[in-house]
Amino acid sequence: MAESGARVVLAEDDVLLREGLASLLAGAGFDIVGRYGTLTELMAHVLRLRPDLVIVDIRMPPTHTTEGLDAAHTIRQELPDTAILVLSGHVQVEQATELLSGGQRMGYLLKDRVSDVEDFLSTLDRIIKGASVVDPALVQELLAAHRVEDPLQPLSPREREVLALMAEGLSNAGIAHRLWLAEGTIEKHVRSILTKLGIAEAAESHRRVLAVLTFLSNN
Numbered sequence: 001m002a003e004s005g006a007r008v009v010l011a012e013d014d015v016l017l018r019e020g021l022a023s024l025l026a027g028a029g030f031d032i033v034g035r036y037g038t039l040t041e042l043m044a045h046v047l048r049l050r051p052d053l054v055i056v057d058i059r060m061p062p063t064h065t066t067e068g069l070d071a072a073h074t075i076r077q078e079l080p081d082t083a084i085l086v087l088s089g090h091v092q093v094e095q096a097t098e099l100l101s102g103g104q105r106m107g108y109l110l111k112d113r114v115s116d117v118e119d120f121l122s123t124l125d126r127i128i129k130g131a132s133v134v135d136p137a138l139v140q141e142l143l144a145a146h147r148v149e150d151p152l153q154p155l156s157p158r159e160r161e162v163l164a165l166m167a168e169g170l171s172n173a174g175i176a177h178r179l180w181l182a183e184g185t186i187e188k189h190v191r192s193i194l195t196k197l198g199i200a201e202a203a204e205s206h207r208r209v210l211a212v213l214t215f216l217s218n219n
Contacts (some may be wrong), residue, residue: 008033013057013060019035083105108133110137152214155197159196162186162189165179172187199211
């Protein structure tokens with residue numbers, strides 16, 4: 001169940017999906033404070049509502065291209081504490097990378113991921129709590145790609161595995177559970193990853209985002 005009845009705004013032009021999401025989230029304890037079918041409607045109300053989370057389709061009327069992505073950037077500038085999840089029908093690496101460059105509390109998921117209700121709700125909670133989450137399908141596509149010059153080459157196979165799970169938005173505890181390792185072991189791997197990637201000392205959460213962006217850009 002959602003903690004403290006997180007306030008959510010939905011922006012999706014597909015009525016069935018929008019209302020289905022609203023019903024699902026309301027049943028899980030979220031407070032649906034707005035639901036809109038166009039970008040114009042969303043932007044007319046979201047700054048006033050100041051929700052905890054905005055879920056927006058990447059393609060919205062009138063052009064059905066990148067309206068949702070544009071809205072996400074505007075909302076992040078105006079409401080930096082609001083979490084944002086962009087839903088997409090297809091894996092689009094460039095758009096996902098651009099979205100995650102916005103920092104914490106950002107997510108990019110394929111629409112079919114909603115069908116796994118427990119995982120979807122867990123993902124929403126992680127984003128609200130500060131995680132940056134990438135759809136596992138995008139992570140797998142990146143892992144399957146290859147570049148001659150690989151900045152990730154210094155990483156061991158296990159460190160690459162840990163970084164891939166970081167890209168899915170998992171915490172150290174979540175990664176430890178997934179890999180059947182001690183959380184302390186994961187913490188050591190994360191420190192090693194940040195060092196090998198040359199990511200300077202900063203807030204731990206910000207360093208993790210930079211590591212994930214390096215992963216997305218170079219796999």
